[in-house]
Amino acid sequence: MNELMVKQMQNILSDYIDDLNAEKKPDISQDMADNEELQKLFETVRAVKRLRNEPYQELRYAKQEAKKPKRSFAGFKVIAVAAVFFIIFSASALFKSILPFRYDGVMEKEAREESGNIQNDNGMPKQMAGGIAEKKIDMETKAQKSDKTNNKYIPKQMAAFSDLIARISQSLNFDEEQECRDTIKEDEKNMVKSDETELKIMTSSADRSILLSSRSVVYSMTKAFQNLESYVGTIEIRSEQNGVVDFLEKIDVKYKKPNKFYAIHSYDGITFTKISDGEKFYTIQTDKTTIDYACPEKELWKYHICQQIEEFMQADEIKEIGMDTIAGRMAVVYEYRYKGDGFTNKLWVDAKTNIPLKNELNLSENKRLTNQFIQMEVNAPINDEIFSYSPKKDENTIFLNDKVELDVVKKDWPEINNLLKNIPESFEFKRAVRLKDVSYNYLLNFKGEDEQDFLDVYIALKPVSDYYYKEADHGILGNGWVELEDGVVNAFKAYIGKSNVAKWVNPNNELLLVSNRSSYITSKIFEKMAEKTIKFIPSEALSEFGLEPVFTKENH
Amino acid sequence: MRLLKHVSKADITFDKIYKELWQKVFRFIYYKVQNNEEAEELTQEVFQRVLPQVKEGNINENKIKAYVFTAARNIVYDTWRKRGRDLKVVHLDEMREKGFELEYKNRVVEDNIVVNEAMDKLQDHEKEVLILRIIKGYTISEVSEITKRPEGTVKSLQFRALQKLRDILDEGGFFDE
Structure with a gap:
């Protein structure tokens, strides 16, 4: 030719x-x-x-699109441990008024405790820190070093830590509702569940039979979540080591898609309530109530149903082992494993609704994390009023951030006009939030035409990042540098599932864009603002800017 | 009067069959051709082919469904044969509703397994461009933007990747139908 x-x-x-x-x-x-x-x-x-019609195709190939290295169970273990760590961290933080995006000084201490495998102030064991400790030490060493020259390091460390959690979570490649909402053709629906036996017969080998069977299970669960509008239930999160329970939390939750929930958390005799009305996130404790405008979805990922589906999806081996009764329902029990890992995990799936009811993760050092519905009703009618909350007059109410007018942001950062004029027209401005005690000063929320379309712009009035992630793509723009990464999971613990992050750090300020749209697309906003194009460079070249790489280790 | 009655009954029968099977036939054809416009056109053709036979009373009422399915399969294969592919035509006796459904479901699952495996044999950058272009549906310029490769490079990479994938599938007998 x-x-x-x-x-x-x-x-x-x-x-x-x-x-x-x-x-x-x-x-x-x-x-x-x-x-x-x-x-x-x-x-x-x-x-x-x-292939686009495969239920989990989006997920399978999202890795390719985001140019992420393939992660194995090592990453998964870390997220499991990280989840436990996060629970413990949240619990201890409760007493110290640490809330997401805040840092009051105890974190550093706690992190050392974590790595030292000792107990925190509340007597909670820290053994579960496991693999994450190593990562945290890397982060801390760097952050402490930074602290010597810059007393602003604390919020940075918080941001870095949040980032770290998100990046660890990324190994799961979890895309929650977007995944679950993906359109799946009706013909496959007919195929999958009812014809599972038929499919097994049609295949030529035992392996294929297992593959098809597991595909069917995953599909059925995904579809079940897609059809779920709400649920009411009680979830128990239990952490054990050598058969001894070292942490137990009960959550009574009422959830309504996409991001409204009312959850009463109880552990160690302490009870507090978390509410999201879709716009604001309330944490109601006996002595105070905090209100957060930034990201109401936060916290949900700890126990959300789709999280369990996602974890199961990542398994390399799935085996049906029998039936059991969970929360008064008949459940099919599956054993699943991740490639290269000796641990066997279990998932109980409601035989009638295909919703996962219990998940048991087995970890190193004879640790086990169980997340179980002890009661549950799918698509139960929920009155929206329950998601609204008005603090009483005498209630100690703390606004973690404030809703402000754009003029307030403009006064602090006149460059906002240049930003706003370069935001694509398809995005509508929703609100501006003044952040407190974090690296970034303001957050601007924009919504696209579709419900899922969002663009959040974080503005720091001074540059705050002195580190970069080796796995991201980097470039030079104007006098600054950019970092682009797609497929970041549970970013900042605030964005459930996968989101795409673009950062532009320049001598005067720092902008961070979080969106469902590719960072390679949203970074065009930076280019338009700078009236220049990004010149991509090898990540290592950023060392010339005095920046240090942050590693996310694997296989430990 | 008798003729009118006969036609009316045939129409009712056809209408019933049309309503009952249109969606199934459309889905089957869509799966084969992977675009809405052609699938609608061919589905229409199937029923156009069946209607005169029903009207003339040439088909036993119990065999109309089988006839429709056979017509659907043959029309897809005829279309491909016209385009140079020599494919086996299944005759009415070989095709029953259950067989049609099974064959269809079987193909959905097995084809996708084979193609997934073949995709895994491509290099990452080749796989990436096929995913973005075909599965995700991005345009050449969008893929160029995402991958930071010139449009011409994306186009040639896409071509090479598809050639490679075709060869892998061909070696595995994917096209031997």
């Missing part, structure tokens, strides 16, 4: 793909129809396109 022919073929094939993407009948001439090579290429395109 000469060069011209190759070019022609490339164009034909590209047009063919465009037509399929636009659901148009491809324009195929007789010459093209007679060309066997082209016909096979067309069929290859169609074959790839059929």
Whole structure:
């Protein structure tokens, strides 16, 4: 084939793909129809396109899109441990008024305790810190070093820690509702569950049978979550070591899609309530109530149903082992394992609704984390009023952040006009929030045309990042540098599932964009503001800016 | 009068079959051709082919469904044959509703397993461009923006990746139907 022919073929094939993407009948001439090579290429395109209908295809290939290295169970273990750590951290933080995005000095101490495997002020064991301690030490060493020269390090450390958690979580590649809401064709629905036996017969090997079976289970669970609008239940989170319970939390939750919830948390005789009305996140304790405008979804990821589905999805081996009764319901029990790991985990799935009811993660050092519904009702009617909360007049109310007018931001940061004029028109401004005790000073929320479309802009009036993530992409823009990363999971513990993060650090300020849209797209805002294009560089080159890499270790 | 009655009954039967099977046939054809416009056109063609036979009373009422499914399969394969592919045509006796459904479901699952495995044999950057272009549905310029590669490079990479994938599938007998 000469060069011209190759070019022609490339164009034909590209047009063919465009037509399929636009659901148009491809324009195929007789010459093209007679060309066997082209016909096979067309069929290859169609074959790839059929993959989009797989329930977890988005997830499988999101890794490729985000250019992330494949993570194995090592990452998973870390998130499991991180989840426990986070629970413990949250619990201890409760007493010290530490809330997400805040730091009051105890974290550093606690982190050392974590790594030293000792107890914190509340007597809670810290053994579960496990693998994360090593990572935290790396972070702390760096942060402490930074503290010597810059007393602003504390909030940075918090941001870094949040980042770290998010990045650890990333190994799960969890995309919660977006995944669950992905359109799945009706024909596959018919195929999967009821015909599971049939599918097994159709396959030629035991392996394939298991594969199909597990695909069916995952599909059914995903579909079940897709059809779920709300749930009311009681969840128990239990951490054990050598059979001894070292942490037990009970959560009575009423959840309504997409992000409203009312949850009463109880542990060690302490009770507090967390409410999200979709806009504000309230934490109601006996002596005070905190109100957070920034990200009402936070906290939900700890126990949310879709989290369990996601964890199960990542398994390399799944085996049905029997039936059990959980929360008064018949449940199918599955054993699952991750490649290269000796630990066997278990998931109990409601035989009727396909909603996971219990998840048991087995970790190193004979540790076990169990997350179980002890009572649950799917799609129970919930009055929206329960998600509203008005603090009493004499209530000690702390606003972790304030809703402010744009003019207030403008006064502090005149450059906002340049930002606003470069935000795509499809995004509508929702609110501005003045943040407290964190690296960033303001947050601007924008919503796109679709419900899922969002763009959050964090503004720091001074540059705050003196570290970079090796796994992200980096570039130079104007006098500053940018960091782009797609597929960040549970970013800052505030964005459930996967989001895309673009950061621009320049001598005068720092901007951070979090969106469901690719950071490679949102970073165009930076380019328009700078009236320059990003020049991509190897990450290591950032060391020349005096920046240090942050590692997220694997396989420990 | 007798003729009118006969036609009316055939119409009712056809209408019933049309309502009952249109969606199933459309889904089957869509799966094969992967675009809405062509799938609608071919589905219409299936029923256009069946209608005269029903009207003329050439098909036993109990066999209409099987006839529709056979027509659907043949029309897809005819279309491909016209485009140079020599595919086996299944005749009415070989095709029953259950067989049609099973064959369809079987193909959905097995094809996807095979294609997934073949995709895994591609290099990351090749796989990436196919995912972005075909599964995610991005345009060439969007992929160029995301991957930071010139549009021409994306186009040639896409071509090479598809050639490679086709060869892998071909070796595995994917096209031998």
